[in-house]
Amino acid sequence: MKTTRRDVLKLLGAGAAAPALGFWPRLLHAASPTVTDRYFVFAYFSGGWDELLALDPRNPDLFNSETEVSTGINPAYGTIPNLNEEDYLVPTSVDGMTFGPYIGELAAHAEKLAVVRGMAMEAVAHQVARRHVLTGIRPAGTTVRGPSVATLLATLLGEEEPIPNLTAGVPSFNLGQPLWATGLPTGSIEDLYKSLSPPELDILDSQRDALETFFEKQRERAAHSRLRDIYDNRSVARTLIEMGLNEHFNIESDTPEMADLREIFGVDSGVTGEGGKLALMTAQALTQGISRCVSFVAADGLDSHQGAAWRTNHGPNLQEGFNSIAALASHLEATPFGDVPGDNWLNHTTIMCFSEFSRTALLNSNGGRDHKLYNSMLMLGGGIRGGQVVGASSDLGMQAQAVDLSTGQVSESGERIGNNHIARTLLHSIGVEEDVGDFRAPAVPALLEDA
Amino acid sequence: MLLWMMLACSGGTKDVALVDTVVPEEEPPVLPGVGETDWGETEVEPSVPANTRQLKRMTVRQARDSMEQISGGIVWGGGSSSDWNDHFDTLGVADYQLRVESDRQPSVMFQKFLDDAASDTCRRWILGEGSAFHSIDDPDSAVQADIRANILGLRWKIQGKARTDGDPIIDDYLTLYTSVRARTDSSDHAWGSVCQAMFTHPDFFMY
Numbered sequence: 001m002k003t004t005r006r007d008v009l010k011l012l013g014a015g016a017a018a019p020a021l022g023f024w025p026r027l028l029h030a031a032s033p034t035v036t037d038r039y040f041v042f043a044y045f046s047g048g049w050d051e052l053l054a055l056d057p058r059n060p061d062l063f064n065s066e067t068e069v070s071t072g073i074n075p076a077y078g079t080i081p082n083l084n085e086e087d088y089l090v091p092t093s094v095d096g097m098t099f100g101p102y103i104g105e106l107a108a109h110a111e112k113l114a115v116v117r118g119m120a121m122e123a124v125a126h127q128v129a130r131r132h133v134l135t136g137i138r139p140a141g142t143t144v145r146g147p148s149v150a151t152l153l154a155t156l157l158g159e160e161e162p163i164p165n166l167t168a169g170v171p172s173f174n175l176g177q178p179l180w181a182t183g184l185p186t187g188s189i190e191d192l193y194k195s196l197s198p199p200e201l202d203i204l205d206s207q208r209d210a211l212e213t214f215f216e217k218q219r220e221r222a223a224h225s226r227l228r229d230i231y232d233n234r235s236v237a238r239t240l241i242e243m244g245l246n247e248h249f250n251i252e253s254d255t256p257e258m259a260d261l262r263e264i265f266g267v268d269s270g271v272t273g274e275g276g277k278l279a280l281m282t283a284q285a286l287t288q289g290i291s292r293c294v295s296f297v298a299a300d301g302l303d304s305h306q307g308a309a310w311r312t313n314h315g316p317n318l319q320e321g322f323n324s325i326a327a328l329a330s331h332l333e334a335t336p337f338g339d340v341p342g343d344n345w346l347n348h349t350t351i352m353c354f355s356e357f358s359r360t361a362l363l364n365s366n367g368g369r370d371h372k373l374y375n376s377m378l379m380l381g382g383g384i385r386g387g388q389v390v391g392a393s394s395d396l397g398m399q400a401q402a403v404d405l406s407t408g409q410v411s412e413s414g415e416r417i418g419n420n421h422i423a424r425t426l427l428h429s430i431g432v433e434e435d436v437g438d439f440r441a442p443a444v445p446a447l448l449e450d451a
Numbered sequence: 452m453l454l455w456m457m458l459a460c461s462g463g464t465k466d467v468a469l470v471d472t473v474v475p476e477e478e479p480p481v482l483p484g485v486g487e488t489d490w491g492e493t494e495v496e497p498s499v500p501a502n503t504r505q506l507k508r509m510t511v512r513q514a515r516d517s518m519e520q521i522s523g524g525i526v527w528g529g530g531s532s533s534d535w536n537d538h539f540d541t542l543g544v545a546d547y548q549l550r551v552e553s554d555r556q557p558s559v560m561f562q563k564f565l566d567d568a569a570s571d572t573c574r575r576w577i578l579g580e581g582s583a584f585h586s587i588d589d590p591d592s593a594v595q596a597d598i599r600a601n602i603l604g605l606r607w608k609i610q611g612k613a614r615t616d617g618d619p620i621i622d623d624y625l626t627l628y629t630s631v632r633a634r635t636d637s638s639d640h641a642w643g644s645v646c647q648a649m650f651t652h653p654d655f656f657m658y
Binding site: 127211 | 537538540541554574619623631635643647651653
């Protein structure tokens with residue numbers, strides 16, 4: 001029988017939940033989600049991705065070193081070693097959806113993808129911009145002013161899962177939400193396996209029983225709620241081990257199931273990099289009923305201000321990240337969901353790929369690219385209307401443009417899409433139409449499947 | 452003006468009686484169902500006394516280094532590098548790329564790995580690695596006074612608490628010791644449990 005968070009909370013007693021009720025002012029009065037069988041993945045491409053290399057390319061015949069003075073755009077594909085000219089642009093089966101050379105295997109999923117181009121960011125400092133996209137609300141300096149969107153979604157949907165909100169390498173914030181919705185961090189799938197496992201040389205059961213009795217008494221005697229929280233966290237740590245969740249994340253296991261997963265996610269071939277292992281972890285956390293929201297770093301090393309870094313590493317790192325997303329999408333699509341024939345996990349999982357900002361459309365004096373205030377984003381899966389491009393960056397400097405939020409087309413009478421629109425859209429997709437996150441922006445109906 | 456002054460002066464022939472203006476105090480009205488003791492009562496927790504401050508958790512490096520120093524050099528994992536270092540990412544230690552501030556919460560993950568480190572350190576410490584574990588001559592002694600003395604000695608070494616008996620938690624540690632001793636018939640296992648309890652108690656890692 002699957003052990004749920006309700007069971008975990010029962011083990012802790014009401015004490016774990018009671019303090020949380022005081023922090024629910026908005027959500028208590030908000031509409032409950034009408035879609036409750038939805039899961040969320042937040043795939044972070046760390047460092048600021050170069051849109052020209054994947055999500056928002058330009059034709060090098062029109063945009064090059066000769067025209068850059070007037071356009072402010074130069075994809076400079078020709079300066080990248082070992083990149084063939086026929087690979088500069090990757091067309092897809094979707095009209096208007098062409099990708100850059102490093103989109104990897106994700107291009108094959110074009111019919112499921114919703115690409116958002118020409119987004120407006122509000123910061124070009126990594127920490128600030130990252131916190132902005134994770135919370136949907138511009139921070140005050142570097143101080144977040146709201147919980148992570150993942151935490152919010154975990155609060156609304158994740159009460160039954162043992163680890164409602166799992167994060168690997170991605171910061172998580174909890175302001176005003178129950179403590180159990182806070183992201184449980186892990187550095188890697190290997191570390192998650194160790195976190196959920198007893199130590200190699202564990203103490204005897206009798207010792208463990210006596211220790212737990214000792215700490216139960218300490219909790220009863222604790223005079224302050226903060227001390228009780230400490231004892232509760234200790235109990236949660238023990239309970240997670242006792243639930244035996246660790247085997248789902250034992251990537252070194254020689255079981256046929258894990259061997260298949262390693263192959264699907266390219267762990268041994270290396271085509272997905274470290275992101276592949278985390279995508280495997282994500283798939284297991286979702287499909288084994290462990291988590292409701294998972295955030296992970298799909299690609300790293302993208303902050304390529306220097307020319308050598310941009311020419312040599314940025315593209316391959318980006319491609320590994322997109323390959324891991326492609327593997328995740330394929331695996332979820334192939335995994336049956338529930339009892340309805342033909343239904344699959346991808347239908348019930350919203351995947352959002354993002355970076356804190358993108359990079360300048362022109363090379364800098366070092367031959368690399370610096371930070372830029374405009375961006376793209378990629379979404380697919382449950383609730384998302386795939387096979388489309390929403391918005392567009394301008395052909396002058398790749399700037400953000402106003403978009404008709406209902407149609408997704410560029411329109412001067414529309415508004416520029418920002419992180420808050422995306423956050424609001426995710427909540428809308430599960431039927432929460434009230435602005436419970438205080439994002440102060442409308443959702444983007446063009447992105448939604450049922451709008 | 453002179454006439455006015457005369458009128459003012461001549462009007463004073465009437466004696467103004469000194470009226471007792473002090474009104475006897477009335478009993479304050481007693482409102483039905485409300486007593487003085489009900490005023491101001493709330494369900495809010497009693498406030499922290501002014502001479503305390505907010506508890507803070509030691510950093511991961513402090514936990515690592517403290518355990519090594521207390522045990523006389525026992526490194527968790529037994530290698531040249533502590534296992535604590537392998538879990539820096541999970542424990543939210545600042546790397547100054549993705550994180551510029553370390554997570555200082557007594558989180559689920561911190562307590563899990565602290566428990567693992569304590570289990571390993573205590574086991575090896577009792578077996579003779581590192582510095583002297585016991586504060587008494589006969590660690591197998593079943594005499595309560597000896598056990599209490601050893602508990603006080605351990606508490607001093609691990610948590611820095613003064614070696615004075617009387618704290619109720621000493622009885623709890625004693626209960627822990629005797630319970631494990633009875634079930635395993637091993638003083639090593641019993642002292643190992645006490646050691647692990649002390650390292651994983653907030654008295655060690657919160658300050």
